[in-house]
Every structure is written in structure tokens, then in C-alpha cells.
Amino acid sequence: xxxxxxxxxxxxxxxxxxxxxxxxxxxxxxxxxxxxxxxxxxxxxxxxxxxxxxxxxxxxxxxxxxxxxxxxxxxxxxxxxxxxxxxxxxxxxxxxxxxxxxxxxxxxxxxxxxxxxxxxxxxxxxxxxxxxxxxxxxxxxxxxxxxxxxxxxxxxxxxxxxxxxxxxxxxxxxxxxxxxxxxxxxxxxxxxxxxxxxxxxxxxxxxxxxxxxxxxxxxxxxxxxxxxxxxxxxxxxxxxxxxxxxxxxxxxxxxxxxxxxxxxxxxxxxxxxxxxx
Numbered sequence: 001x002x003x004x005x006x007x008x009x010x011x012x013x014x015x016x017x018x019x020x021x022x023x024x025x026x027x028x029x030x031x032x033x034x035x036x037x038x039x040x041x042x043x044x045x046x047x048x049x050x051x052x053x054x055x056x057x058x059x060x061x062x063x064x065x066x067x068x069x070x071x072x073x074x075x076x077x078x079x080x081x082x083x084x085x086x087x088x089x090x091x092x093x094x095x096x097x098x099x100x101x102x103x104x105x106x107x108x109x110x111x112x113x114x115x116x117x118x119x120x121x122x123x124x125x126x127x128x129x130x131x132x133x134x135x136x137x138x139x140x141x142x143x144x145x146x147x148x149x150x151x152x153x154x155x156x157x158x159x160x161x162x163x164x165x166x167x168x169x170x171x172x173x174x175x176x177x178x179x180x181x182x183x184x185x186x187x188x189x190x191x192x193x194x195x196x197x198x199x200x201x202x203x204x205x206x207x208x209x210x211x212x213x214x215x216x217x218x219x220x221x222x223x224x225x226x227x228x229x230x231x232x233x234x235x236x237x238x239x240x241x242x243x244x245x246x247x248x249x250x251x252x253x254x255x256x257x258x259x260x261x262x263x264x265x266x267x268x269x270x271x272x273x274x275x276x277x
Contacts, residue, residue: 101128
């Protein structure tokens with residue numbers, strides 16, 4: 001099995017959901033980014049998402065937009081992100097790594113070459129926000145040939161007619177967008193999550209991770225108990241940003257504060273055991 005499938009199967013056997021963490025690569029600089037990424041597994045992250053900085057991140061709210069700008073200013077490129085993953089893999093072999101970003105940088109790199117290079121670097125899955133299932137054939141054959149999962153977003157507005165098309169083009173896990181809108185702008189409606197996830201589960205056996213509105217340990221625990229995982233991104237990015245100096249540079253508090261926050265999220269999720277079906 002892939003690292004993603006292996007990790008979710010192990011967590012299911014444990015009776016708990018996954019903590020999926022998102023941080024933008026090279027934010028605020030390569031060295032600090034790598035330090036944080038290397039610390040995530042020990043802090044409790046079960047899946048690591050790394051954002052590939054892009055100039056026009058249309059699905060992301062202001063916090064992640066700024067993180068992308070910091071990453072680009074620090075010199076982030078697609079080859080640079082892959083090198084970051086390669087260095088992370090030198091010390092971490094088991095935790096799944098997912099790259100999240102947009103199609104333009106991949107297309108510029110070359111889709112086939114990118115999928116091959118990503119797999120060789122140690123990437124396990126891709127979330128390409130602006131490639132819909134109708135255009136999956138541009139990426140899917142190359143991803144499949146290199147053992148990369150294509151993880152797709154499903155929104156509250158995804159209807160029953162469209163759902164099979166989205167699920168048919170999805171592997172690894174499903175990223176359920178808990179709000180309508182962009183990341184980090186408001187919290188999820190937790191009363192609506194359980195029926196929404198139950199309805200989704202009637203159509204797929206893939207794990208489901210809830211994201212886009214998860215900020216606190218309590219929210220993460222609810223999401224991970226309701227589904228198979230919680231994705232936390234903007235809250236971590238905000239913590240990172242709050243530690244930077246007036247010039248936007250990392251301080252001695254940057255990595256420790258982010259990793260401490262991850263530990264708190266992980267502890268909450270581990271305490272919130274899933275209810276047996």
C-alpha cells in the first residue's frame with residue numbers, strides 16, 4: 001500500500017482520526033521551513049501537506065496568500081520544493097507527504113517530468129486545486145504511473161450528480177471543504193458536518209479529511225472524530241506569521257511555537273476517540 005493508505009489504515013485500527021498539517025514551503029525561509037517540517041512527525045502530524053507557493057492562489061485566504069508571497073520572496077521554486085521534500089525524506093520515511101498547489105507551476109515544469117520528480121523526491125500525493133475531474137486526464141496517467149495519489153476537494157455544494165465524477169478521479173483520501181469560500185476566513189458549521197460526511201461515505205470507502213475551517217484543538221477533535229481526519233493550515237500559518245520580526249524574518253520562537261501548536265492539536269485528536277460504527 002501507499003504511505004497514505006497505510007497511515008489511514010493504521011489510524012483506523014487505532015480508532016482515531018488523522019491530523020493533517022499544512023504549511024507553505026520556504027515560509028519564511030528554506031531553513032526554518034525545513035526545521036518545522038522535520039519536527040512535525042514527532043509533534044503529532046500524521047500527514048504533512050506542503051504548499052507550493054504560487055502568485056495567484058485563488059482558493060486560499062489572506063494568511064496563506066501572504067505565506068506564499070513570503071515563500072516566493074525566499075526563493076521557492078518547484079525544484080526547490082522538491083529538494084525540500086527530498087531532504088525531509090532523508091530523516092522521515094513513514095509520514096505521508098502531499099504537495100498542495102496550483103496547475104500553472106506544474107504545467108510550466110512539465111506534467112510528466114513533475115510527477116516523476118515528485119515521486120523520486122518522496123512525495124505521496126498531489127492536491128492540485130484548479131484541475132477539475134473533467135481535466136484529470138492531463139495529470140492522472142502520469143500521477144498513476146509514478147504511484148502518486150490525486151486527492152480532490154469536495155465542497156458542501158458538490159451535488160449528487162457530480163459526486164461520482166469527482167470520486168472516480170480521487171485516490172488517497174478526500175479533502176472535504178467544510179465551508180463555502182476560501183481558506184481561513186471563517187469556521188465550519190459543525191452541526192452540518194456529521195450528516196454531510198455520512199452522505200459522502202455512502203459513495204466511497206476512501207478516508208475523508210475535513211479542512212478549510214479548522215483552527216482550534218477542539219474543532220480539530222470534532223472534525224477528526226466526525227470524519228477520518230482534520231486538516232489544519234491557516235491556524236498554523238497565522239502562528240508562524242505572528243512570530244516573525246518586523247522584516248518578516250524568522251525568530252527563535254518561530255519553529256517552537258508552530259510545533260507546540262501541532263502538539264496541542266494532536267493531543268486533542270488523540271483524546272477524541274472515534275465512535276464505533
